[in-house]
Amino acid sequence: MTTSSRLFAWLALLLATTATCAATDVERGKYLATLGDCAACHTSRSGQPFAGGRVLPTPFGAIPAPNLTPDRDTGIGAWSADDFYRAMHSGVGHDGRSLYPAFPFTSYTKATRADVDAIFAYLRSLAPVKNVATPNTLRWPYRMRPLMAAWRTLYFDEGEYTPDPKRSAAWNRGAYLVEGIGHCNECHARRNSFGAMVREPFLAGGVVPVQNWYAPDLSMGANGGLAGWTEADVVALLKTGRSARGTAFGPMAEVVMRSTQHLDDGDLAAMATYLKSLPDRDAPRRRESAADARELAMRGAKVYTEQCATCHAADGRGKGDAYPPLDGNGSVTEPTGINTIRIVLSGGFAPATTDNPRPYSMPPFSQKLSDDDAAAVVTYIRQAWSNKAASVSPGDVRAYRSTPGS
Template sequence: MSLLRRTVWVVLALIVLLALVSGVLVAMNLRGEDALPAQAESFNATPQLVERGRYLALAGNCAGCHTTRGGRPYAGGLPIETPFGTIYSSNLTPDAQTGIGGWSSAHFWRAMHNGRSKDGRLLYPAFPYPNFTKVTREDSDAIYAYLRSLAPASEQNREHRLRFPYDTQAALAVWRALSFKPEPFVANAGKPAEWNRGAYLVDGLGHCIACHGSRNSLGATEAKRGLSGGLIAVENWYAPSLTDPHEAGVADWPSADVVALLKTGVAPRGSVMGPMADVVFRSTQYLSDADLGAMASYLKDLPDTAATPAASAGPRAPIRRDAGTMARGAKIYDQRCAYCHGDQGQGAMGAYPPLAGNRAVNMARPTNLMQVIAHGGFLPTTAGNPRPYGMPPFGQTLDAADVAAVLTYIRGSWGNDSAPVTQLDTMRR
C-alpha cells in the first residue's frame, strides 16, 4: 500500500472516530431532555403559586448569586470567581430583551433540570444545575411564576471571562458528558417523609454539596464523597464536613439546636460565619420550622465518615510546639483576644464563642481561623439574633508570623491539642 493510500485511510479513520465521539457527546448532552412544546403554553400563575415560588427561591438562595450589592433584585451581573475564570450570573427578571421575559416554563424547567438555556446553549455549572436537576417540575414552575412576577430590569447579561478552552461549548459538552447526568429526586422508601423532605432540600434546592463537597480537577463535585467538606475555590474558606463530628457533623446534636443554627445563625454548640453566614442571612432563616426540622433530620442521619485510627496504632505522639512561638502567641492573645474570649478561652455566653474545646478551632485545617483573623468574623443578622456580636479584622495589624503564633497558642492551650500553624500555612490562605 502506498504512503498516500495509508495517509488517506488514517485520515478517514480519524474522521470516523471524531464523528463517533461527537455523536456520543451530543447524545450524552441530550439525555433526559423532553422536546419543548411546539406552541406557546398557557401558564396560570396564581397568587398561591407565586408565593410558593418566592419561598422556594429563598430556599435555593437564588438572590445570593443573581443580585449584585445595591443592584436590582435578580437582575444578575454578580461575578463568580472560579479556578477557570469569572462567570457572571444572568438576569432572571421578566425583561423581554435581557431577562427571562421570553422564556416559557418549559424553557425554565430545561435550564433547571438539564442545564440548557432557552437558545439551546449549555450552561456553566456555576449555576448549580447538577443539584437543581433534582427539583420537581412543580417546584420549578412555582419559581418561574415568582420570577415572572418581579419588576423587569433591563440589565444586559455580561460575557463570562474564562480562559481557553473553558470558554468553549465543546469543552463544556465534554465536562457534562463526564460529570453530569440529569435525574429526578427519588425518595428513599425506607425513610420517613420528613427525612426525604430534608434530603430533597439539602441535596437538591439547597445545593449544599456545592460548598460542603470536594471537587475534582475539572471542578465537578465528587458526589460519592457526599458532604465530606471542601475548600471553596478562590474565596479560600473551608466548608467543613457535615459527616464528621470533629468538623460540622450534627449527628449528636438535638434537632432543635440544628434548627436554631439554620434559623438564627447561633446554637449552643456552634455559630456560622463566612459564606455560611450569608446563606443563613439570605436563605435558611426564612424557611419554615417544618422544613428546617426536615433538614435537621436528614443531616443528623448522615453517616459518620470520620477516620477511625486502628486500635493497634496506640496513643498519638504528643504535638511539639516551639516555646518561643507559644510565648509570642500568648502575648498577642492577651493583647488582642482575651478581653472577649476570656483568659482561659472560655468566651462569654450569648456573645463571644469559647475557644477552649471549640471544634472550629481544632479542625485539621486552620483555613477558616486565618480568614477570621484577617477579615473579621461576623454572624448573620436574623430575626432570632437581630444584633449579633462580631469580631473585627486584624489583618492590618498582625503579620504572618503573628497570625501563626497566636493560632498556634490558641490551638495548643486550655485542653486544645491541635497542630501548630506555620507562616507557610498563612501564605496558603
C-alpha cells in the first residue's frame, strides 16, 4: 500500500470514527433531554418539538419558554457549546444576562460538561424552526434582571455533582439524576416568597406554584410521603404510571408520559435507590377539633360507600391494577389535601405508557358532590383505615372548585 493510500485509509477511518462518536453523542443527548423532560416546557400545545412558545406561569408573572431548535435568529443556532454549558451550569444566557430560575439551572448546574455537550449535540441535530419568542409578563420589580444578582448570591450554588465515595455507584447515579438533570426538587420542595427552593429537608414536598398540585415528600422512611413504598414500587410508578402503592396524576402524569417511562431500568433503579436513602421525617402535627373532624368523617363514610367503594373497595385497598389503593396512599395523606380534593372534583387521569397503554381513569364528581360532601369524603379517605391525615373543610374544596389551576 502506498503512503497516499495509507493516508487516505487513515483519514477515512478517522472520519468514520468521528461520525460514529457524533451520532452516539446525539443519541445520548436525546436520552438526557428526555430524562430532563425538556420538551414539556419548550414545546407549545400545537407547536413543533423544542421550538418554544409554551408560557410558564409563575407567581410573579408568565415566562414564555424559548426556542431550542438550531434556528440562528430565534433559536440556539448562533450558540456555541460553551454558551449552552454556561446557560445550564451558570444560568447565564447567550447574551450574558442572568436567566430567570423558571429555567431550572439551579439543578442543571450539577450536570457534567459531557452530558451538557451531548444535549447540545442533540438539539443541534433538530430541524431549525423559526419561532419568535413573546415577551414575558413578569410584574415589577421581578422583571428587573439586575435583581437576579442578589437572588443568585442568596439561593444559587453553582457546581457539578461530586460523587460520594462512601456510596455505591447506583446511589451516586441516582443522586446525580434526581438532583441534576431530573431536577426533581424543583417541584418536590417548598418555595419561599422569592421563588427559591427551601433546601432542607431535601425533597420534602411542596405545592407546585400556580398549578396548585402538591408534589409529595419523596422520603420512603418513617413519616415520609412514600413511607411503606419499596424501590420496586417507585420503579413501577416511574415506568408505567402506576404501582401497588399509587398512581401518577396531575403534573406527575405528564412527567411519566413524556420522560420517565422512556428511561432504562438501570437508571430508574438507581433513582429508587437514592430516594430510599432519604431520611425519616418528623411526625406531622394535627391541629383541629377532634369532634368536628369526627363528624365530618362520619358524613364522608356514607358518601364513600355510595360513590367510591365500588372501585376502591370498602377497605380502601383498591382493586388490582385498575383502581389504586387509598389506604396508605401518599397522594391521599399529603399534608394539604389538595391532590385528593382536585381528583375528587376533576377526576384522575393516569398517563398512557408503553406498559400501560389504556389506563383506567376516575370520573369527576364536581357535579355530583356539594362542597360539604366533597370535604366530608376527602376527610374520611384521609383518616380511614391506616391513614392519619388532617381533615379538609368545605372552604378548601370551594377554593379548588373555583380556581382549579392547571
